Amino acid sequence: MQPFTTVTGIAAPLPEANVDTDKIIPGRFLKTIARTGLGRHLFANQRYRDDGAENADFVLNREPYRKAEILVAHENFGCGSSREHAPWALLDFGIRCVIAPSFGDIFFSNSMKNGILPIRLPRETCDRLMEDAKLGANARLTVDLARQVIVRPNGEEIGFEVDPLRKHLLLNGLDDIGQTLQHAPAIDGFEAKQRAAQPWLYA
Template sequence: MEPFTTLSAVAAPMPMQNIDTDKIIPARFLKTIKRSGLGVHLFDPLRFDKDGKEKPEFVLNQEPFRHAQVIIAHENFGCGSSREHAPWALLDFGIRCIIAPDFADIFYNNSFKNGILPIRLPRAVCDQLIDDTRMGGNARVSIDLARQVVIRPNGEEIGFEIDPFRKHSLLNGLDDIGQTLQHGARIDDFETRRRQSQPWLPSTTAA
């Protein structure tokens, strides 16, 4: 997983509540178990018409927001079914951070596991950041995870809270497997001692 340390990027405004996972990635695109290739279908019902043509009014079809790495939205982002394809699609498109007043719990947890930073900020602050996006290409928002601040284009710093363990995992690019592999030496030592003390048990390591 790619570490998340600092990010300075175009932020796309999505002042909508209850953006659910079926809007993020519709069920018909869930036939793959690969994490790549889903970005082209991100927000498919909002980005494209029935003939597959872009809807010019949707923010990610507009410059400079089609290159956004940050989304700023309203309450309950990621609600609906618990599909991990949703953060996969966001990440494949290039989204590394989502700022909203709150998130659906499962989506919130899945985002951290896939290298996306979800930041909870009050609705009034999100609206300020959405107003900043009117600056177009100059509307770059910066995020410093180590310092736990969002930096507006005018330089104002806004603090945010994050669980220390999740912060550590993102800063070091550790998903669930990476966290386990940090203890590789201890696991190997345990397996060696177990084989010596209980040789009749089958080995749990690959041949």
């Protein structure tokens, strides 16, 4: 998993509440377990018209937001079904951080496990960041996980809370498997002792 340390980039404003995981990536694109290639299907029902052409009115189809690394939204982002494809699609598009007043619980956890930082902030603060985002490429945001601050274009710093364990895992690029492999010497030691004491288990 790619570590999350500091991201400075374009923020895309998405002034919508209750954006569910089916809106993030519609169910018809869930036939794959590959994590790559899903970015083109992100928000597919909003990004594309019935004939397959891009919807020029949708934010991620406009410059400079095609290169957005941060998404600012309203309440309950990522609600709905527990599809891990939702953070996969965001990450494959290039989104590393989502800022919103609240999130669906499973989406929040899945994002952390896939290298995306979801940040909860009050609605009024999200609205201020949304106004920054509307300024486009001239108003990049910086998300500094180590310091737990968002730096606005005017230099103002906004603090945010994050669970210490999840912060450690993100900073070090550790998913569940990576976290387990940190204990590889102890696991190998246990297996060696068990193999010697109970060899029939390994026959």
